[in-house]
Amino acid sequence: MNTKELVQQGYDFFGKGDMEGFMGILHDDVTWVFPGESHPLSGSHKGKENLMMNMSKIPQLWENFAVIPEFMISEGNKVFVKCQGKADGMDTIFGHYFEVTDDKLSLMITFDDTLSMVNAMKK
Secondary structure, eight states: OOHHHHHHHHHHHHHHTOHHHHHHTEEEEEEEEEOOSSSTTOEEEESHHHHHHHHTTHHHHOTTOEEEEEEEEEETTEEEEEEEEEETTEEEEEEEEEEEETTEEEEEEEEEOHHHHHHHSOO
16 A cells, blocks of 8 residues: 555545544554644644544534545655545635655644634534
8 A cells, every 4th residue: 555545544534433443554653743732632642542532532622523635745655635624614724744654654744724623613
């Protein structure tokens, strides 16, 4: 499986809510970087358990949250994905950067529209 296919598989697992499948393609030392300070997902989340603990906040914060990949650009072990980010009250653009190590997702940096995300949060 090439890097783009692996990243697509991650979106497929996430979209179906198959977090066990998603965990299976993560490197043990995965890092998820969500830039910012006051956003509920902000921070550098290292390791599978920490990443999943933070991702588990998503259904509590947004109704009908979905991330739909529109296209991917790949170079070596690096992939950039332009996505559509959707939830009730939100339809915006996300950018996600990935690195693959040992055929597993090892780094994800999200460049998401945090203002739209905050505005669409459950009250």
